[in-house]
Each structure stands twice: as structure tokens, then as C-alpha cells.
Amino acid sequence: MQTVQYIRQDLKQNQSGFDSLAVIGMGISWCGWSLDEFEHRVYQGQLSPVYEGHLCLPSSDLGHSPSGLIEALRNAQLPPGTPVAIVSNLVDTNWIKEANPLVILQQASPATSLLEQLEIAQALLAETVEVVLLGVAGNESAAIVLTTLETAQRIHSRVYATINAVGLARCTSVSKSALSGAITQSCQQSLAQANVTAAAVGYLELWHGNLPDEAAAETTSLLEVYKTNEGNLTCAVGTVRVNLESSPIVSMASLIKTVLCLYHRYIPATPQLASPYLDAWQASCFYTPVQSRPWFVTAGPKRRYAAVNLLEANQVGHLILTEAPSPEPLKLLSFSSTPNRSTYLAQSSPYLLPITAADPPALLAVLAQLRQTLATATSLSDTVRHVFAQFQQRQSAYIVVILGQTQAELLAEIELAFEGITVALATGKDWKTPMGSYFTPKPLGKAGQLAYVYPGAFNSYVGLGQHLFRLFPALHQVAATYVSDIGAVMRERLLYPRRLGSLSRAELGQLDEQLMADPLAMLGSGMSYATLLTAALRDYFQLRPQAVFGYSLGEISMMCAHSVWSNYDQGVATLNTSSLFQSRLAGPMQAIREYWGIDHTSNGLDNSANHPIWSSYVIRATLSQVTDYVNRYERVYITHINTANEIVIAGDAQACLRLTKQIKRDLKCDTFRAPATGVLHCDAVRSEYDELVKLNLLPVQSVSDITFYSAANYQPIPLDSPTIAHNIAKGLCQQLDFPRLVNRVYDDGARIFLEVGAGSSCSRWLQDILQKRPHLVIPLNKRGVDDQILIVKALAQLVSHQVPLDLSSLYHPVVTQHHPVATQPNSTNLVIEASEVSIKESTKVSTKVNTKTSIPKHPQSAQLPQHSLHSSCSQGTPMSDSAPHTHSGAGIIHSDQVAQLHKLHHLQQQNLSANLSQFNQVHLAFLKSRRESFRQLCQVSQLQLQVSRMLVSQPAILSPKESPPQEASEQKDLQSLS
Secondary structure (H helix, E strand, O other), rough: OHHHHHHHHHHHOOOOOOOOEEEEEEEEEEOEEEEEHHHHHHHHHHHHHHHHEEOOOOOOOOOOOOHHHHHHHHHHHHOOOOOOEEEEOOOOOOOOHHHHHOEEEEEEOOOOHHHHHHHHHHHHHHOOEEEEEEEOOOEOEEEEEEEEEHHHHOOOOOOOEEEEEOOOEEOOOOOOHHHHHHHHHHEEEEEEOEEEEEEHHHEEEEEOOOOHHHHHHHHHHHHHHHHHHHHOOOOEEEOOOOOOOOOOHHHHHHHHHHHHHHHHHHEEEOOOOOHHHHHHHOOOOOOOOOOEEEEOOOOOOOEEEEEEEEEOEEEEEEEEEEHHHHHHHHOOOOOOOOOOOOHHHHHHHHHHEEEEEEOOOHHHHHHHHHHHHHHHHOOHHHHHHHHHHHHOOOOOOOOEEEEOOOHHHHHHHHHHHHHHHHHHHHHHHOOOOOOOOOOOOOOOOOOEEEEEEEEOOOOEEEEEOOOOOHHOOOOHHHHHHHHHOHHHHHHHHHHHOOOOOOOOOOHHHHHHHHHOOOHHHHHHHHHHHHHHHHHHHHHHHHHOOOEEEEEEEEHHHHHHHHEEEEOOHHHHHOOOOOOOHHHHHOOOOOOHHHHHOOOHHHHHHHHOOOOOOEEEEOOOOOHHHHHHHOOOOOOOEEEEEOOOOEEEEEHHHHHHHHHHHHHHHHOOOOOEOOOOOOOOOHHHHHHHHHHHHHHHOOOOOOOOOOEEEEEOOOOOOOOOHHHHHHHHHHHOOOOEHHHHHHHHHHHHHEEEEEEOOOOOOOHHHHHHHOOOOOOEEOOOOOOOOHHHHHHHHHHHHHOOOOOOOOHHHOOOOOOOOOOOOOOOEEEEEEEEEEEEEEEEEOOOOOOOOOOOOOOOOOOHHHHOOOHHHHHHHHHHOOOOOOOOOOOOOOOOOOHHHHHHHHHHHHHHHHHHHHHHHHHHHHHHHHHHHHHHHHHHHHHHHHHHHHHHHHHOOOOOOOOOOOOOOOHHHHHHHHHHHH
């Protein structure tokens, strides 16, 4: 207690400044969730303990559980011998030995509230302490590990974020005015200490008090402090207090949540706030995202800033945090480094089980063995990793992929696979299920080429690619290498609208129309999404096409996506300053007016929604049929030939409308208006040829092993700047014959077509064009379907077709610890081969797993196998969001000690194996007993229902001697139920 008093006195004398604190470790234990699970639920907006009808209760352990503190210390990955100070409400510190026995406990200080702990940590780190752990433990527990930025760099620690300022204010009264004054004071103090303005804060974690005065005071104060951003919706707000209302860890959970959002660079989904907040903030800078969204760095603040508002024990605090500073320029796709190597993709994706065999009987035998293994598996994730590891070692003539979210779904898919594979082998047709399981008897990947097709630029919609950056964190680095402000290029304000509350269906429709009416937004968002999706396929799955082509403006996306152009900011600047897609070919459409010889006022054609000058229609008819009608009208053009039976016309709005009505009446064919209204692919665009060339005349760089096709001459093109620019300009000034382009690519060897971009229109046309010829067409985006689901399903098909790729990103990464950890008992190693199927008990599993990944490893983890999946299953080490840091000089062990350790290790594993076997037998007996109990209860319920129906159907109570006519049949029914 003397330490606490000394520290407080010291802080009172040094309130002039605040040294930044680096967060190097975190841990939380609530509702049975670990740090990773907590973060995933934060992102998915599923932090509530009651979700989808499932009730998740806090731990029922009596006393104080240090689980969150243990996880935080392990997560910090401190080198051996590091002195650590503990500041928590726990008196007992024996848990440190379990967390990391190689660190040194330097000091322990009692403190309960987070604000008090931060005061103590600041003072300790200013003295001789290097690392401080702050923790709170009850039935739930949570903790963070802090140090200085200098120390973090010296011991090579990962820095999640930094606490730049803590504004503190005492509040002796709980009245609204006193609370409001204290909150305002703490907010202003912290912003001044951090030397940032309120406009720089992108996310604010609220205290969200339950008492009316608390809510009113917080609302009033934050509106006052953040009024500089009023009405601009610059700051998202959220809170964990809605879910952790009465928990002692609520303050620590608020801080951990905010640090995680900074680290993973996203704005979190926000649960419904209390009405006092929503009512008061209607015209403020605050908004509440319904779904999590990427957090882009804007042209103003070059770093992400967040704030946390706290009210604890007559003290108010306002924390300013920022993302970790980068000591050196970002290295593109250092995949094993933090935070690129995230567990989110692996944990949130469906389980993908690829198995292989040399012939059909062996394949069915392997499938049967997989069914048996899954049915008895105690750890589904371990079993999945074993299956994947075996698949990596050997791949044979046939590959079947099973997809499922749960053990039950995987088993159900396997049952479907037995019949599906048999039918596929007999008919020669592929087998697939709605879940995504897939098998082809005729793989196309070995002989046929993989081609990417890039759709047109006007397919974007509200919400496009919203979760792409969380699935593939390295895309932030990819985007930074392309443009300086990816959020501006993507028009993120239109793609991911900001509102205080949820959007209605009508509002969403209006936003879609607003996005569609902005050609630059459609171009920027569509091209950016295609580029980022290509990078994810290339760098996370090692998927590389042999041919690429685009539909209309998709040729520009194609060049961007494959890094043909080396200066994207120059292209963006040229596009934004050009009048091409603002007034010449869109908006007032000056080019078409000049071509037709009309002005802005003639015939009332102002190109507004009520009086459009130009429109496009899709007609389901043949080219010859449509041509006959187009020749009868002036100012109508055939702009696109999508398929042999789908033609696009465009031109004078009234003339197009009359033509479509006539052709629909005469030919009984379908016609509908196309949403895109830009002028392209007709003679009227030729006046803009030079401007189109200028727009695409950019520096180029060499790209090998990919053939680029253009619709200018329907053939491959050389990658030099003038040729690319002129080919794109020529293609946009003439009619587009998509079947001709597709057939050329197909004739050159392409058999597998992946649509990389917004929507799936090109996939539908490709299926119609190729028809019965051997091919595979896969779209990667459909509105209303999660990108992640489509990507995993696409990977399943590509694997079965034996396209070279790397699936490692779909499986939990393997990590090791600096300190000794308990090993799991003998792991069951599933060996799946073409000629035999067996289960082998092994305590030593080979780590020579054949992976096809060229992504550079983290320099500090270069000695570790990057995808040592066997090791993860045998050692049972906990998972982390990053590859750990290694430190030299951790200790020297001699050969005789090694022999003793191996002997002891073997004995421990034998004992653990026996214990686990006994436990499994007892647990299996329990499950059988419970199943039998449920069956009997079901029978009793059915009997009660039958009796109730009998009683209700009788007009009066019958005497024992009376028997209704249906009694015999009712008795038979009851007997059958029993």
C-alpha cells in the first residue's frame, strides 16, 4: 500500500506530461472465450452472451480465476529473465509460474480499477521496472502487458497499440453537472497530452452508464469536446458495457477491444445504444456501424487514433490510443509476421477437408476412414489439420473436398459424397453440394490453363468487399503500395455508409442509386476490389493465372490487379481531374450531344432521371434479330454482344424504349433496362479516343508467365505503355464481342475461368458461351453472399481440379512458446494414402510438410517451419494471431540432459495417453447414457401428447366400462411409440 501512495504522490508532481505506453500483451477470459475468440466476436458483432438463441454464461468457478492474466503474459512472449511487475486485485501470484516460469516477478502492487492501475504502471515504468502487467480477476478476468516503446523495441516485442495519453479528473459528486464537468476536463486533458485534435479520433469506446445522470453527462461532455467534427460523421462509437454490464472486467475489456481494433485496423460493429445517446447525437460527428468495416487512414491524420472513456470509483478517465508506430517501411506481405498471419480466416472459414487417392475404390475407402475418424474425434480442428497435412504430403489422381462448419455437417457431407462420387464417376459430371463439397472425375487443372476474367467497372454496390481486409490483413500493405489513400479511391463513404443507427431497406436502395450515379465511385471501387481480391488469391493462396482478360473497362482492372502499371496515384489523379467520366461520357454527356448535334436544352433532354438523354437495354435475342430492329431507328447502337442470345443496345432514351417495346411484342423475348448509363462501345465515343489514351498511358513494369488479352483486336497484347493505352481506348470506342474474346482465350488453352471482381455476370455469360465444352467457371462475388464463403467454395473446386495452390491460410497457424508447456498425449495421426488407410499412434510426427508458398517468413521466426501442422497437433500449443518472436541465449541443455528429458517426456506421454483413453471411454459412456435418456424423455412427451389428444377429443369423462371406438387404434399407436 505504501507503494501505491508513493506513486500517486509522484504522479501529482508530474502531471505535465505522459510517456506513451506500449501494449505488448493482452488476455481475456469471459464466457469461456480466449483473446482470439473475444476479438472474433467483437468483429462479428456477436459479443452478447445471448446470441442466436444460445446462452453463454460466465465461468462458474468460485473465487478469482487468473486465466486472462495467464493468457496476457503468454501473449506478450517475453524473453527469459525479463523482470515483470504485477498490478492487479489478485494477492496470489503463483499463476505466473504457469504463464511463463522464465520471467522474474519484480514487484506486486494491489489495485482494482483500471485508472488506478494505469497510474501505478506509469510510475513504475518511469523507475526501474521494464514490464508491467495490469489485471483484474473475478469469475472473468482480463489483463494487458505494458512497457515503453524503447523497451519493446529492445526485446523485439510485438506492439499492439500505444496509450498516448490518460486524462484524469476526480468527481466527488454523482450529479449530472459534476460528472459532465469531470468528463469534459479529462477529455480535453488527454487530447492535449496526445497533441491531437478530436477530428483525428476515428473510434470512441463509450462508458455507456446505466444511470440516467451518467448517460446524460457522458453525452453532453462528448458532444462538447468533439463538436469540431459536428455533422461530418468522423468518429464511430461503441461499447462493451451493453454486454459486460455488471462484470468487474468491463473497463479492461473496453481497453482490450479498442486496442484490438487499432491493431487489426477495423471499426467494430456496434450494438444498439441506449436512446439518450441516439437522440442527442443526431447532428453530431458520431455514427454507429451495424457491421464492422475496414479502418482506412485518411488524407488528414496519417495514423489511426482511438479513445476510451471510463468512469471508475469517483474518477473519470479519457484514454487516447494510436496504432503501433512502424520502425521501418512496411514489407509487402511478410506473411508470417503480425498482423498479416491472423487466425480470423482460419477460425471463421468452413472446415475444408481435401482427401486424395489413386483410384475410385481407394478414394471411397479413404472417405469411409475419414468418416470414422471424424465421428470419434475429440478435437475437430486437430483432426482437420492432420487431414490437411497428409494431403500436402501426397496428391493422387482423384481429389474430393468436403466442406462443413461443424462436425455434424462434415459427417453429413461425407454421407452425400459416397453417392455423389459414384454418380460422378459413372456420368463424368462433377459432384457438388450447396455446402460447397466438390469432386470432379475429370480434373482440368493439369492440362488446361487458369484464366482470370475481370468484369466491367460498373458493378459495385453498397457493402462490396466490406470484410476483405479482415480476412486478409496484408491487403492494407498491398493497398499502401498501390495508392496513398485507398479509402478515397474506393469511395468508402459510399461503399460503407455512416449512420447513427441501422439503415432501412429504402435507405439502402437510395444509397445504391447514389453510388450508381457516381461514375468515378463505381470505377474506383470496382477496380480497387478486383485488385485487392487478386492480391489475396496470389499472396495468401499462391494462385496465379496463365491468362487474363477483361470485359469492357475490366481491362483497366486487369492491368491494375497484376501490377502492370507502376504508378497508380498518377492514374487516379488523371482520372479525377479528367472530364471524361464526369461530363463527357457521363453526367450531361457532352460528347454524345456534340455527336448528335444537340444542346443542353433542346427537346427537354437534360439527362435527369425524368428526362434521360441516353439509356441502355439488355435484349434476350440473337444478334441478327436485334440488328434488324436497330437498323430501323436512328441514334440506337448495338454496344455489347454478351452471348449469342444476349445483346445490349444503347442510345437515345426514347428511341431505345420504343425499340425494346416493339421487339418484345414481336419476338416475345425478355428485355430490361441496364443500370449503367455511361456512353461506351459505339462510334459516339471516338471523339474521346485521345483522352482515353492519355488516361491509360502510365509507366509499366514487366509481368512474366501471364498472357494479357484485349478486345481491341481479340488477341494477346505486348505490355508496353503505348500499346496498352491504345488498345484500351480502341476497345472502348468499338462494339464489344465478348464471345469472340472468350473463344480466343479458350482456343489458346484456358479451361478454368475465375471471375475476379464485383458480381457474377461474366460467369453466367461464360457458361452460356462455352456450353458443353470442357470448362469450369467460378465467380468470387455475389451480392448477398459472404465473400469468404464463395472464396472457400472456389478453392474446393480448384483443388479437386488439381490447380496448383496453397491452402495453408485456411488452417490455424502453428506457434511455439519460449517457456516449457505441457504436451498433449499421443496424438492420433491420420495417414491417408491411395493404397491403404490406417490410424497410427505416434508421439513423433514428421514436420516435413510440402507447402507451396513463396511468401517471405518473418525474420525472427525464420528457423521455424512456417506451416508445421504436424507439430501443432502433437504438441498442443495454444494458437496465436502471429508467429512468435524468438530470442537467442534462452539456455543451453547438454546431451545427457536431453536424453533424460526425452525419457521423462515419453513417460509423461504414456501416462497422459492412458488418462485420456480412460476419460474418452467414460465420456462416451456418458454421451450414450444421455442419448438414451433423451430418447426416453421424447417417448414420454409423445405419450403425453397422445393422451392429451384423447382427452380433448372426448365430449365427457368416460367410465372405466365405456370404451370409445378409436381406443384400439390409440392403444396400438401408444405401443408403437414405446
